[in-house]
Amino acid sequence: MRAKTLRSRMMVLFCSVVGVLLAASYLAFWGLLAHAIPTQLNRQLLETSRPIISDIASEPNARDVERLDIPGQFFELLDTNGKVLHAPET
DSSP states (O other), X not given: OOOOOHHHHHHHHHHHHHHHHHHHHHHHHHHHHHHHHHHXXXXXXXXXXXXXXXXXXXXTTOOOGGGXXXXXXXXXXXXXXXXXXXXXXX
8 A cells, every 4th residue: 555645645735725715714704794794684674673673662453564765675564463454556
């Protein structure tokens, strides 16, 4: 059986180091995204809900969600069971 040469040992060491660095960078990137995406989604939902909440609080029986003009947002008013109470006309 032939002994491992210096070249093959260095190649194994290099591949191992690169593999560990790739795995570490993947885990770091995943960790950042796992925190940033829910935070951004919650922030957008809170910003979007502020005008709706103020409109519903001022006129609880009006059901005029389609008059809210917030670009890029689509609204539906749901009850506690998830049934659609009011949706804008498309």
